[in-house]
Amino acid sequence: MKANSASQKLLSLVLLIGGAFSLVYSLILDFSRSGASYRGPLLIIGMVAIIAGLYFFPTLKYHRRIIYIIFLFPLLFTFAVTVIIPLCLGIYYSFTDWTGIQFTKFVGFENYTTMFSDPQFIWSILITFIFVVLNMILVNVIAFLLALLCTNGIKGDGFFRAAYFLPNLIGGIVLGYIWQFVFNNVLINITKTSLLVQTKTAMIAIIVVYIWQYAGYIMLIYITGLTQIPGDVLEAAQIDGANPSQTLFQIKIPMIASTFTICTFLTLTSAFKQFDVNLALTGGTGSAQFMGKYLTSGTQMLALNIYNTAVSKNNYALGQAKAVLFFIILACVSLIQVRISNSREVEL
Amino acid sequence: MVGEERRRRSLILTIIGIIIAIYVLFPFYLVVMNSFKVQADIVASPIALKGVSFKQFITNLGAVINNSNFNFWRALFSSVVITVISLALLALFGSMAAWVISRNNKKKWATAIYMIFIASMIIPFQVVMLPLVSTFRDAGNFVGIPMLSTIPGIIFAYCGFGGAMTVFILTGFIKGVPYDLEEAASIDGCSPEGTFFRIILPLLTPVMTTVTILNGMWIWNDYLLPSMLLGLNGKYKTLPVAVQAFVGSYVKQWDLILTAALLAIVPMIIIFLIAQKQIMNGMIEGAVKG
Numbered sequence: 001m002k003a004n005s006a007s008q009k010l011l012s013l014v015l016l017i018g019g020a021f022s023l024v025y026s027l028i029l030d031f032s033r034s035g036a037s038y039r040g041p042l043l044i045i046g047m048v049a050i051i052a053g054l055y056f057f058p059t060l061k062y063h064r065r066i067i068y069i070i071f072l073f074p075l076l077f078t079f080a081v082t083v084i085i086p087l088c089l090g091i092y093y094s095f096t097d098w099t100g101i102q103f104t105k106f107v108g109f110e111n112y113t114t115m116f117s118d119p120q121f122i123w124s125i126l127i128t129f130i131f132v133v134l135n136m137i138l139v140n141v142i143a144f145l146l147a148l149l150c151t152n153g154i155k156g157d158g159f160f161r162a163a164y165f166l167p168n169l170i171g172g173i174v175l176g177y178i179w180q181f182v183f184n185n186v187l188i189n190i191t192k193t194s195l196l197v198q199t200k201t202a203m204i205a206i207i208v209v210y211i212w213q214y215a216g217y218i219m220l221i222y223i224t225g226l227t228q229i230p231g232d233v234l235e236a237a238q239i240d241g242a243n244p245s246q247t248l249f250q251i252k253i254p255m256i257a258s259t260f261t262i263c264t265f266l267t268l269t270s271a272f273k274q275f276d277v278n279l280a281l282t283g284g285t286g287s288a289q290f291m292g293k294y295l296t297s298g299t300q301m302l303a304l305n306i307y308n309t310a311v312s313k314n315n316y317a318l319g320q321a322k323a324v325l326f327f328i329i330l331a332c333v334s335l336i337q338v339r340i341s342n343s344r345e346v347e348l
Numbered sequence: 349m350v351g352e353e354r355r356r357r358s359l360i361l362t363i364i365g366i367i368i369a370i371y372v373l374f375p376f377y378l379v380v381m382n383s384f385k386v387q388a389d390i391v392a393s394p395i396a397l398k399g400v401s402f403k404q405f406i407t408n409l410g411a412v413i414n415n416s417n418f419n420f421w422r423a424l425f426s427s428v429v430i431t432v433i434s435l436a437l438l439a440l441f442g443s444m445a446a447w448v449i450s451r452n453n454k455k456k457w458a459t460a461i462y463m464i465f466i467a468s469m470i471i472p473f474q475v476v477m478l479p480l481v482s483t484f485r486d487a488g489n490f491v492g493i494p495m496l497s498t499i500p501g502i503i504f505a506y507c508g509f510g511g512a513m514t515v516f517i518l519t520g521f522i523k524g525v526p527y528d529l530e531e532a533a534s535i536d537g538c539s540p541e542g543t544f545f546r547i548i549l550p551l552l553t554p555v556m557t558t559v560t561i562l563n564g565m566w567i568w569n570d571y572l573l574p575s576m577l578l579g580l581n582g583k584y585k586t587l588p589v590a591v592q593a594f595v596g597s598y599v600k601q602w603d604l605i606l607t608a609a610l611l612a613i614v615p616m617i618i619i620f621l622i623a624q625k626q627i628m629n630g631m632i633e634g635a636v637k638g
Binding site: 063 | 358361362364365368369372373375376378379382390391394395437441442444445447448449452461464465468470471472473474475476477478479480481482483487490491492493504505507508509511512515539540541544565568569570571572587588591592595602605606609612613616617620624627628631632635636
């Protein structure tokens with residue numbers, strides 16, 4: 001660092017000035033709408049050169065600070081462009097008549113009032129809530145039973161764990177189509193009509209597929225919780241003459257209460273966001289009679305409803321308003337989760 | 349007597365376990381077996397082995413791989429490139445940011461950045477996806493770097509979206525790395541960036557595995573983000589997007605759809621068979637820490 005300080009100074013200056021120049025020049029091209037194709041690469045070169053110039057900047061006092069800035073920059077920049085800016089824009093657009101490309105005027109809460117007068121949307125919220133609650137209970141119960149099964153000293157439990165977890169590796173789109181085949185071509189021999197035809201049975205089908213995909217994963221978390229219970233506690237219970245069910249309900253379950261909280265909220269939030277399986281399995285179709293209206297998208301859950309409103313029906317502002325509501329619901333759920341897990345920790 | 353009762357119980361439990369395993373694995377069996385059949389045999393007897401022939405499998409494979417909507421090799425290539433580069437960049441940028449945050453955790457700005465990252469983890473993709481597309485389109489047009497329907501654009505988006513969770517898990521780990529190590533290096537004349545790359549980064553291997561598995565499972569199987577940013581009919585498609593585009597064009601052609609499904613799940617199954625333990629542990633750790 002000391003020996004070549006003069007050349008380093010020069011390098012740093014050249015990079016900084018050159019970088020600033022190409023950055024400014026490319027921005028001038030941008031604002032003057034020149035359309036020159038080299039303005040993009042020029043911008044990137046400018047940014048890289050400035051970062052390199054800062055890195056070589058001959059200072060010992062501020063070097064650590066410069067490194068901190070350089071290290072934080074890439075992630076903060078991508079994060080701001082892909083999350084923060086679209087989030088702010090999205091909330092803003094939900095109060096306008098945005099078409100996905102531009103907007104002409106503010107409409108206040110009109111999008112929000114429109115969506116609550118649409119029976120299809122209220123139906124979607126309703127079935128999403130039912131789906132979430134049923135799933136939360138079923139996935140957790142089944143996963144916990146599977147975890148008990150796999151920790152009970154049966155032979156080849158490693159194989160069983162891997163086998164039950166396997167469906168979780170596959171994306172919702174692919175497994176949605178696989179199960180569509182199972183329901184429409186295999187199970188039809190037992191059920192006569194496909195389960196996917198009627199709205200009620202189709203919802204059951206979605207739940208079955210979801211449990212199939214998710215229970216193995218939640219099981220793994222329960223297994224971790226169960227194996228972390230200290231052996232001497234279980235031994236003490238055995239010496240005191242506790243039978244297996246007493247051990248289960250009075251020792252095992254209370255001792256893994258925090259695991260239950262984790263799994264409950266994990267299933268809750270992921271069930272809320274459920275989109276892929278819904279799209280691939282039923283596509284949201286199914287008839288239903290609701291609020292005096294005939295609905296054609298009986299199995300369309302909230303996430304799919306948002307997508308269809310914006311992308312298929314081209315109503316971007318309304319879709320965005322629905323998405324903001326979706327975000328508020330999820331944020332509330334997460335806040336409750338934080339509350340519960342914090343109060344638990346205090347108790348312990 | 350007790351031993352015998354125990355053995356019997358263990359036997360019953362094992363049988364229950366096997367029955368559940370058969371139920372869980374049955375759809376996979378159907379996919380594999382029916383990719384070896386012609387459409388007529390699949391519809392007539394979807395469960396039986398009747399009509400299974402290796403020649404038919406080759407025919408189905410050929411029809412699917414060369415299909416213009418599916419384009420298997422191209423989709424696989426896009427998926428691999430997007431996943432691998434996103435994971436590498438997330439690991440690098442994420443650990444750099446997490447190190448800065450955890451080494452300044454008494455300062456207000458670092459705490460603020462950390463809190464923003466944590467809070468952003470509850471943001472569902474749906475609420476940002478529509479403005480994201482318009483931002484990418486407008487910003488890309490403005491600066492002359494196309495962001496929509498391009499691989500660098502989607503990698504950029506994955507770095508932004510995966511950043512929060514990556515930083516969260518890595519920061520928790522780096523806080524546990526003793527600061528003495530860094531001080532010693534610093535006294536020996538090591539620069540801060542040298543300390544990070546030579547001392548901290550090698551120590552992060554276990555937690556990097558966790559982060560990479562969590563992000564990898566998500567990015568590889570993700571459908572909504574690539575379908576919005578790359579488009580269903582775009583130049584590049586990831587595997588889930590290609591499957592969706594393919595099935596949309598071949599309603600009820602189960603011989604082709606199931607072969608496509610098989611092709612789409614095989615890469616993940618192979619990786620799982622190789623790194624089963626790491627994947628399962630990574631998923632558990634991610635859940636418990638998240």
